Amino acid sequence: xxxxxxxxxxxxxxxxxxxxxxxxxxxxxxxxxxxxxxxxxxxxxxxxxxxxxxxxxxxxxxxxxxxxxxxxxxxxxxxxxxxxxxxxxxxxxxxxxxxxxxxxxxxxxxxxxxxxxxxxxxxxxxxxxxxxxxxxxxxxxxxxxxxxxxxxxxxxxxxxxxxxxxxxxxxxxxxxxxxxxxxxxxxxxxxxxxxxxxxxxxxxxxxxxxxxxxxxxxxxxxxxxxxxxxx
Numbered sequence: 001x002x003x004x005x006x007x008x009x010x011x012x013x014x015x016x017x018x019x020x021x022x023x024x025x026x027x028x029x030x031x032x033x034x035x036x037x038x039x040x041x042x043x044x045x046x047x048x049x050x051x052x053x054x055x056x057x058x059x060x061x062x063x064x065x066x067x068x069x070x071x072x073x074x075x076x077x078x079x080x081x082x083x084x085x086x087x088x089x090x091x092x093x094x095x096x097x098x099x100x101x102x103x104x105x106x107x108x109x110x111x112x113x114x115x116x117x118x119x120x121x122x123x124x125x126x127x128x129x130x131x132x133x134x135x136x137x138x139x140x141x142x143x144x145x146x147x148x149x150x151x152x153x154x155x156x157x158x159x160x161x162x163x164x165x166x167x168x169x170x171x172x173x174x175x176x177x178x179x180x181x182x183x184x185x186x187x188x189x190x191x192x193x194x195x196x197x198x199x200x201x202x203x204x205x206x207x208x209x210x211x212x213x214x215x216x217x218x219x220x221x222x223x224x225x226x227x228x229x230x231x
Contacts, residue, residue, distance in 0.1 A: 016168035022061035184224030
């Protein structure tokens with residue numbers, strides 16, 4: 001990166017991307033081995049809606065596609081505070097849970113939650129919301145319901161770190177894309193220099209997109225270099 005900087009390029013600070021997130025909160029590390037689909041968002045940096053993806057609790061925090069795909073929000077260097085990462089657990093949205101809790105009766109809240117979520121996670125969310133595990137639907141107070149709905153559908157994930165480059169799938173940051181010809185991958189600052197792959201400030205979600213980016217930009221750079229040499 002120092003070399004391309006010396007050639008006049010803008011290099012955005014690099015950071016580990018698509019890396020597991022860590023937490024120091026025992027309530028969540030104690031769930032190691034639990035997995036489910038979850039929707040993680042970080043307004044305003046991510047879309048308000050993104051499809052739920054697999055999330056795995058580990059002995060150090062959070063992994064799986066959902067965590068990896070949003071890890072850049074935490075690991076990217078920034079001057080101000082990091083935005084909160086909000087979790088919606090499972091497939092149900094807030095309105096679905098509201099209807100499930102409004103049924104009333106002697107059924108325990110925990111029983112309703114276990115129908116949709118792993119038992120260990122359901123109990124942890126009850127603890128997070130301050131709702132006793134044996135609370136029935138009929139006994140559920142309005143403030144408890146509100147707290148529980150937030151824990152289920154918009155819980156700030158207690159992220160305290162990330163696993164860094166040791167487990168990162170790709171590198172974020174790099175050469176500013178505006179300084180590269182997108183057709184030939186030739187530098188707009190240094191003619192004859194071609195850049196591709198992770199040298200550039202671009203990466204995609206987990207699932208093969210970054211391999212595609214490396215291959216496609218590498219091919220474009222090779223073809224661009226050949227055209228320059230033969231023109």
